[in-house]
Amino acid sequence: MSEHRSLCEKILVVDDELAMRKSLSLLLSGAGFEALAAADGAEALSLCETAEYPVMLLDLQMPGTNGHQVLTGLLQQKAGTRVVVLSGETSFDAVRDSLQLGAYDFVRKPYPAEELLTTIRNALASYHQEQERVRLKKTMLESEKLHRYIVNNSPDFVYVLDKNGHFTFVNDTAEGLLGYTRDELLGRHYSDLVFEEDLPLARYVFNERRTGERSTRNVELRLKVNTEQRETRTFDTHLLPIELSSVGMYNAGYTGDPNKFIGTYGCARDMTERKRAAELIHFHAYHDQLTSLPNRALFEDRLGLAIAHSKRNEKMLAVIFLDLDRFKLINDTLGHSLGDQVLQGVAERIQGCLRAEDTLSRFGGDEFTLLLPQLEDQRDAATVAKKILMRICEPYLIGEHEMFLSASIGIALFPDAGETGDSLLRAADVAMYHIKGEGKNGFAFFQESMTAGWGEHLSLERDLHRAIEDEQFSVFFQPKVNSSSSQIVGLEALIRWRHPIRGLIYPDQFIPLAETSKQIIQIDNWVLRTTCAEIRRWREQGLPPVPVSVNISVVQIEQPNFVQGILSTLAEFGIPGHLIEIEVTESGIMKNRETTALKLRALSQHGISIAVDDFGTGYSSLSYLHQFPVDTLKIDKSFVQQIKEGTSDACIVDAIVAMGRGLRLHIIAEGVETEAQLSYLQKIGCSEVQGFLFGGAQSAQQTFELLRSGVMAKAPACPLEDLNIQRFQLTTSS
Ligand code: C2E
Ligand code: CA
Ligand code: CA
Secondary structure, three states: OHHHHHHHOEEEEEOOOHHHHHHHHHHHHHOOOEEEEEOOHHHHHHHHHHOOOOEEEEOOOOOOOOHHHHHHHHHHHOOOOEEEEEEOOOOHHHHHHHHHOOOOEEEEOOOOHHHHHHHHHHHHHHHHHHHHHHHHHHHHHHHHHHHHHHHHHOOOEEEEEEOOOEEEEEOOHHHHHHOOOHHHHOOOEHHHOEOHHHHHHHHHHOOOOOOHHHOEEEEEEEEEOOOOOOOOOOOOOOEEEEEEEEEEEEOOOOOOOOOOEEEEEEEEEEOHHHHHHHHHHHHHHHEOOOOOOEOHHHHHHHHHHHHHHHHHHOOEEEEEEEEEOOHHHHHHHHOHHHHHHHHHHHHHHHHOOOOOOOEEEEEEOOEEEEEEEEEOOHHHHHHHHHHHHHHHHOOEEEOOEEEOOOEEEEEEEEOOOOOOHHHHHHHHHHHHHHHHHOOOOEEEEOOHHHHHHOOHHHHHHHHHHHHHHOOOEEEEEEEEEEOOOOOEEEEEEEEEEEEOOOEEEOHHHHHHHHHHOOHHHHHHHHHHHHHHHHHHHHHHOOOOOOOEEEEOOHHHHOOOOHHHHHHHHHHHHOOOHHHEEEEEEHHHHHOOHHHHHHHHHHHHOOOOEEEEEEEOOOOOOHHHHOOOOOOEEEEOHHHHOOOOOOOOOOHHHHHHHHHHHHOOOEEEEOOOOOHHHHHHHHHOOOOEEOOOOOOOOEEHHHHHHHHHHOOHHHOOOOOOOOOOOOOOOOOOOO
C-alpha cells in the first residue's frame, strides 16, 4: 500500500539553486516519487495554495521569500504539508526557528541520499497519519452529531439513568411529551414520573439491569405529565400512556470492571394516538356510524346481561322494536343525506325519552331497538312507548323541508314474551308488524295470537296474481262534500278486494305489496277503466256529471307510457278530462321531480286535475309545489284527527289551509269523523271534506243510487261497507 502510494506521492523541492533542484528531482523520481520544483519561496507558497503536497524539501536561504517565511506562510495556509528543511545553515537558532515554525525535520546539506529518503518516508507517514486522524475526527464528530440528531429528533422519549435510577440524559423530546425541561428532569428519580398505580411494574422495568433478550421491550406504563407546560392535548391531559423499552448498561469499553452496572438506557414511545385509534376502532365495532348509538352487536350483548340480571332479581324487562312509518319514501325522494339527518334527529328524540340505564340502539335502516331493564310495571314500557310516539310526531325541520313522521312500536316483555334475547327481539318485531298492519303510528305488546298471521305476505302476493283475472277486485266510491252545504262535489275511487277465502281485504294490506311486485300497474289501470266505465254508465242513465278521483301509485307514474295510457283510456270511454282527478301522494310527486312534473302537466293540459294526497305526511314539499300543476291538496286524515272537541291548536291543519289558500289551491280534508272536526274545518275555511261523518266508500251500485236519488240526505244510511262508525247523514241542498 505504501509502495503504491509513494509512486504518486508529490514532493515539492524549493531551492534557488538550479543544480540542487535538478539533483534532488533526480533522486526523488529515482525513488518513485513525483518531484515538483519551485525556484523561490513565493513560487512555493503559491503552488501550495492550489495543490496539497504531502512533503516539501525546503531551502532556508533564498533571495526574496526565504525558508522561514515559507514556513510561516504554510502555517497561515493551515496546510498539512510536512516540511523537511534542507539547508547548509546548521546554527541552533536556524534549526529551532524552523522547528518552531512547524518544520517536520531538518537535514543538513550536503545530504546523504539514504538519510534524506528515510526522512522523507517518515515525513510522508506522519503526513498520512495526521490525515487519517483528521478524517476520523471529522467522521466521529459527524456521527456523534448524527446520533445526537437522531436521539433528539426521535418521537420517543429517550433517557439514560444512573445506577440508582436518576436521569443523567434525556432527549429533546422529553419536554414536548412530558412537559418538563431537561434541567427539571436531570438528577431526578424516574419514579417521580411514573403514575402511582403503575409503580410496581415500573420498578421492574424502568431502570432495567438486564441486557439482550431479557431486557424490557414494549411494556405499557403511564407517565405523569406536567400539564402546565405541556401543550394541551384532548385525550388525557394528566397521564401519558407509553410503551417502554429499556436495557441495562455495563462498564464495557471504559476502564475498570466491565461487569459493573452503570445505569439504564431507555426509550418510551407515546401511545396516545394508538390508544385513541384502538378506542375508536372498538367504538365503531359496537356503534352505529350515523347516530353513534350502540349497534346490534352491543345491544344483543347488553340484552344478554340484562336478562341474566333479571333472572337473578326476578325483575321484568322490556325489549322494544321501533320502525319508522314510510321512511323509505323520505330516502327515495329527498335523498339519503337528508334521510340521514332525519334519522339522527329521530335518534336524539328517542334518547330524550329514556332513563340513563336504558339502551337505545340502531338496528339498521329505520329500525331502532330499545332495552328497558329493571321494570317495575309493564305500564312503564307503555308510557315510554307513548312518549316516544309523541316526540316522533313533532314536525322535523330539515333544511328548508318541514316533515312529519310516525313510528310503529312493538314491545316484548321478559319473561312473558320470551326468555332469550333472540326470542324477545323476534316477539317485539312481530308486535311491531302487527301495528303496521293496524294502520301504523302506535304500539302494541306482543301476544301469542299475533304470530297466527305470520307468513301471510307470501300467500297474498301469490293470490294477487289471480285477483284481477278472477274479478275479485271492485271499485268503491267515497263522496267528497262541500263542508257548509254538504253537497256532493265529487267521489274518490277506492279499490276493494274480495278474497275468496279471507273475505274483504283493504288496500293498505295489499297496495304496498302490489307496488313492490309492480302488480300495482295492472291494478291501477283496472281501477281507472272500471271508474271510467261507471262514469259512462251514470252519464248514460242521465245523472249529473260528478268528477271522480283515482289514486295513482308512483310506480305507475314512473311508467314511460303513463300519460298515453290514461289519455287513451279516457278516450276509449269518451270521458272528458275534467271529470277525472288524479290523486298522487306527496312523496310520489317528489320522486323524479322533473319527469313527474312533465307528465302531470301533460295530463293537466287535457283538463285532468291533480290532487296531492296525504298532504303533510312524511315531509313537506311546499317549496317545490309550484313546479307541479297541482289543483288540490288533501289534508291527511292523521292531522284532521288531531282536531279534538274544544281544542284550538290544530295548527298543522290551519297552516295547510292558509297556505293552500295563498297558493289558490282547492283544499280538502279527509278522514273527517266528528262534527267537531267538521265545524273546525268550516271555521278555518276548508270548503271540502271527506270522511265517515258523511259516509265511507260504497259499491258502484250504491253510489249510483246515491247520485240518482239526488236527495242523499234523505236516503238514510246507505249501508256503508262493514265499517261500524257513527255517521252523519248527507243533506243536499237540492
Ligand atoms: P287514501 O288515498 O288516503 O284514501 C283514504 C282512505 O281513508 C281510504 O282507505 C278511506 O276508506 C279511508 N277513510 C275515508 N274516510 C275516513 C274516515 O273518516 N276515517 C278514517 N279513519 N278513514 C277514512 P282505504 O280505502 O282503505 O284506502 C287506503 C289507501 O290505499 C288509500 O289511502 C290509497 O292510498 C290506497 N288506495 C286505495 N285504492 C287505491 C287504488 O285504486 N290505487 C292505488 N294506487 N292506491 C289505492
Ligand atoms: Ca286518496
Ligand atoms: Ca289520503
